[in-house]
Amino acid sequence: MKYNNLALLTDFYELTMMQGYFFKFPDEEGVFEMFFRHQPFNGGYSVFAGLDPLLDAIEKLKFSNDDLRYLESQKIFKKEFIGYLAGFSFRGDIYSVREGTVVFPNEPLVRVTGNLMEAQLIESIVLNFINFQSLIATKTARIADIAGDKPVLEFGLRRAQGIDGGISASRAAYIGGADSTSNSLAGRLFNIPVSGTMAHSWVMSAGSELEAFRKFAEIYPERCILLVDTFNTLKSGIPNAITVFNELKKIKPALMGVRIDSGDLEYLSIEARKMFDEAGLPEVKIFVSSDIDEWIIKQIKSGGAPIDAWGVGTRLITGGNDPALSGVYKIVSQKKGGATRPCIKISNQSEKITNPGVKNVMRFYRGENMLCDLLYLEEEEHALKNKIAKKEPVRFNHPSTDYAGFILRSYDRALPLLARVMKSGRRINASVDISGIKDYRQSEIDSLDKTYRRLLNPHTYKISLSDNLKKLKTRLIKELSENSFKTV
Secondary structure, three states: OOOOOOOOOOOHHHHHHHHHHHHHOOOOEEEEEEEEEOOOOOOOOOOOOOOOHHHHHHHOOOOHHHHHHHHHHHOOOOOHHHHHHOOOOOOEEEOOOOOOOEEEOOOOOEEEEHHHHHHHHHHHHHHHHHHHHHHHHHHHHOOOOOOOOOOOOOOOHOOOOOOHHHHHHHHHHHHHHHEEOOOOOHHHHHHHOOOOOHHHHHHHHHHOOOHHHHHHHHHHOOOOEEEEEOOHHHHHHHHHHHHHHHHHHHHHHOOEEEOOOOOOOOHHHHHHHHHHHHOOOOOEEEEOOOOOOOOHHHHHHHHOOOOOEEEEEEEHHHHOOOOOOOOEEEEEEEEOOOEEEEEEOOOHHHHHOOOOOOOEEEEEOOHHHHHHHEEEHHHHHHHHHHHHHHOOEEEEEOOOOOOOOOEEOOOOEEEEEEEEEEEEEEOOOOOOOOHHHHHHHHHHHOOOHHHHOOOOOOOOOOEOOHHHHHHHHHHHHHHHHHHHOOOO
16 A cells, blocks of 8 residues: 555654654664564564555655645644654665565564664654554464465455554555455455455345245356355255355356354364265365464364365454554664764663664574574674575574574574665565465465474574674663662
């Protein structure tokens, strides 16, 4: 979806800080990084999504006259700052991992470099786009992984969190592995296949269930999917479907199928399959829906249910039991008076202590399988790449425990994950085809060992720090802790 005039899609304190920077530190530059703190759904991986529409929105950021009048009405912004906003556009650089990449906690996903004012303004936009779409793409990837070679049909629009929640979620779900969407607008905007047949109201509006099925088959003889649970799935819906499909077989339709939307889906699908096979209709497909997620699909499949496609709505489109990705946006470096200094956030909670400095992520592979990720400072890249080229051992340091770590001796290749995607406020490459993002996401899942993909107690993927980054983090923590220590 193309976004225009989103300058005010930001938390109000971003604007108050911008005005502070404008009057007190107008020329200072900073580097901010977006990352998340823990995996959603107690899973072993996440899927990075939302980048392409984010870049489109940032490239077009402008304050309209109406925006400026609104800010003036708040009686907090001075006219000099309003004048600055009147000519504002983002002129910084953005680095990012590729959309569709499998990612893990505490590693930078998006890096923003620029004037403190512009980098601060886009914090909320970055988090809004990336957090939500990554959450939904991850949920869908888990569902599609369990569904295996059976299609996943996204039916979530009516339960989505508002209009854009529905559109953004449909985009993210397709990237994550859904084969189609019921959302017609998302289908048009993103060129996603759309699907849908009938609701219970169609069946109830006709004189009888059989008449409803016959009329539907007359209109859609080539692709006829009948909703069979309006009254009684096995005693009414399936027998009436058998009657209509036997009549329809004379024209050799491309698809005949039924959807079951309530009841014991495992039992009903097994019994329905028996009835169709006994009626000489083995070609009829069975679709199911009704508050399905990856756990329910796994359970139903374990019982041998002969289901051909899964319609997933509410628990996909909303994120289910985990409604938000824990993404944050923190400053990691600041340029002041010609000097650059790394920044770190200290906390009594170890998980909230940030990794300082301008960083990238090196992902190591053995064959096609990803092994582990190493966070390293940008100035280390040349030496690290030389070491990798020579297949020399690489030390991995635990992010928070001094004595923990390991040395990786056996690997085939390694690739940096972050690359520049926007320079001086203009995106470097054109918008990416969503099908290409989806295919890349699948290749990423395929390269992830199954131990990280299991639903229950997945293996923890190793995210480590380079020697220099570990030393820098330890030094800054010590310095700041000593400076804040008070004698009582």
